[in-house]
Amino acid sequence: MDSVFDYEDIQLIPAKSVVNSRSECDTTVAFGNRTFKLPVVPANMQTIIDDKIAIFLAEKGYFYIMHRFEPEKRLNFIKDMQSRGLFASISVGVKEEEYRFIEQLAEEQLSPEYITIDIAHGHSNAVIKMIQHIKQYLPQSFVIAGNVGTPEAVRELERAGADATKVGIGPGKVCITKIKTGFGTGGWQLAALRWCAKAASKPIIADGGIRTHGDIAKSIRFGACMVMIGSLFAGHEESPGETIERDGKLYKEYFGSASEYQKGERKNVEGKKMLVEHKGSLIDTLVEMEQDLQSSISYAGGKELDAIRHVDYVIVKNSIFNGDKVY
Ligand SMILES: NC(=O)C1=CN([C@@H]2O[C@H](COP(=O)(O)OP(=O)(O)OC[C@H]3O[C@@H](n4cnc5c(N)ncnc54)[C@H](OP(=O)(O)O)[C@@H]3O)[C@@H](O)[C@H]2O)C=CC1
């Protein structure tokens, strides 16, 4: 690897605009057999997505991935989404019962359009076996496998049959993996993404560490096809979990999928909980993301997302966090 950097260390370099209005810029992305409004997916975490949000996103043309922390609800979730004419996108783990679940879906002829294998250390035989199992029983499903942080892992999971890989070990806002284990891509997630993307022959999802809308464009520049985001989607009116009032201010909980709160026990904890300021409605954030990304495309000198992939950049250490704030 030649140089290591993260989102805040990079500035993309503008090229001459070819549009008269940012509204001419197209943020849509093809992923699997479908095209989505944005190259963005809310994290498959219990404080970020639930059934209602999944329906809302699918109806409005956004990609979503349902979390795997209420396993008993998944079968009906798939039925419900597909009976509404919407796509089903679920997550699975790698424990023994998950193999049986995949077989059960095949027996009931229920094939989710997208299945994400969601574990902390995705470069493992357990994930390879699960990819092969899904491909055997549900060959029509688009399989996303993760999480990984090296080119070797991307190649191995692709070779096992994954249709996309998810990159990011420890850059998340509620992640403590780097502190507890000493491992991960936290602090150099963008460079890790570039490293992995060079090896990839299939789409990559950049997962974790997005702190501003500009980071979405940077992810696209460094090889992501889709960007998974937790903290920026936490705290909305629609977000799962109670609204909490503290000193006259409204907050919502955001906790890690490997936190004590998620697991119900203090074992192999690699996540924490935080309170996020209440942000209003989810659609407002999605619209703002779209507008900001349209603007990014115009700065890239194009009309489509692909223009961002070809811009130059500079590494300016901590260039945008020297006191800058969005509001
Ligand atoms: N993106 C990230 O940086 C991280 C994300 N997470 C999230 O937390 C959730 C829980 O993840 P996870 O603990 O993997 O899920 P599970 O608790 O379902 O564990 C999955 C399986 O993998 C095994 N396992 C877990 N970690 C490792 C490892 N480092 N090496 C070998 N085997 C391992 C577990 O066994 P055993 O428990 O006995 O070891 C278990 O059999 C997921 O949603 C995941 O995405 C968690 C940490 C980091």
Ligand SMILES: Nc1nc2c(ncn2[C@@H]2O[C@H](COP(=O)(O)O)[C@@H](O)[C@H]2O)c(=O)[nH]1
């Ligand atoms: N190390 C951990 N990572 C976690 C945990 N729960 C979720 N995650 C990852 O974080 C991203 C979201 O990151 P954000 O910076 O956008 O908030 C999510 O998609 C997971 O990959 C956890 O408990 N530990």
